[in-house]
């Protein structure tokens with residue numbers, strides 16, 4: 001089942017049914033957050049639009065620029081960060097019951113739900129309160145240390161995970177990811193309204209899977225129409241951070257467990273994402 005460490009990390013909460021366990025947890029969460037300058041939640045209304053790929057690659061680019069970065073995967077049901085980053089093994093635990101994040105590269109530490117599960121293909125069936133407890137532990141019981149950015153990858157929609165994150169991290173900012181077609185954009189409006197309801201300031205909108213450049217004749221082909229992202233951002237009055245091209249190599253890189261942004265030869269995707277990262281740094 002779940003790695004021992006998470007049981008150990010539950011600490012006094014387990015031995016005592018009263019609220020002081022929760023108070024301790026709250027204190028740990030606040031202590032961790034106090035050392036983190038910027039918290040960025042990557043979210044979307046629709047599934048499969050590229051949140052995890054973007055969260056992973058943004059983290060790599062920020063780390064390359066010299067920022068101290070943490071990447072946290074709160075997608076309990078479909079944790080893909082471990083796959084994208086090629087993470088293996090379980091998390092270690094310190095003497096004082098803190099989980100040690102996996103060091104992916106210089107300046108970048110990662111914690112994924114997958115790193116707590118012994119079986120890679122194990123399905124997780126947890127209800128809201130358990131997920132919320134786990135997310136609090138990911139923030140409070142992980143030795144993040146001093147960070148410039150904590151990038152949080154969430155599952156699609158506005159369910160327990162993003163809600164727990166924004167309730168725990170009052171100053172989180174959201175990046176909303178969409179694809180250019182109208183069905184996806186309708187869901188973006190829901191995400192933006194979610195941010196308004198929970199008083200989270202959207203950092204901006206990223207449009208993914210935009211025009212694809214034909215490797216043969218270099219013609220740009222819009223697989224999913226184009227321009228929908230910028231229109232929706234204007235309509236909803238949030239910053240538009242940029243468009244990422246459709247890039248088949250992203251899929252290979254994700255499957256190989258090596259984020260494309262880490263490659264020395266810069267792809268169109270990486271160049272566009274680099275500009276988005278610069279925009280984020282400017283507006284944050």
Ligand SMILES: Nc1ncnc2c1ncn2[C@@H]1O[C@H](COP(=O)(O)OP(=O)(O)OP(=O)(O)O)[C@@H](O)[C@H]1O
Pocket residue numbers: 044046047048049050051052053054075078080154155156208209210244245246247248249250251252254255269
């Ligand atoms: N710009 C892109 N071009 C081509 N393929 C992409 C691009 N961005 C993401 N993908 C691919 O699309 C698939 C879905 O991406 P990803 O897992 O990042 O989406 P997600 O929004 O996190 O999904 P979920 O909602 O399931 O968490 C992956 O196979 C990924 O490699």
Ligand SMILES: [Mg+2]
Pocket residue numbers: 051052053075080153154155
């Ligand atoms: Mg994902």
Ligand SMILES: [Zn+2]
Pocket residue numbers: 214215216217218219
């Ligand atoms: Zn062509």
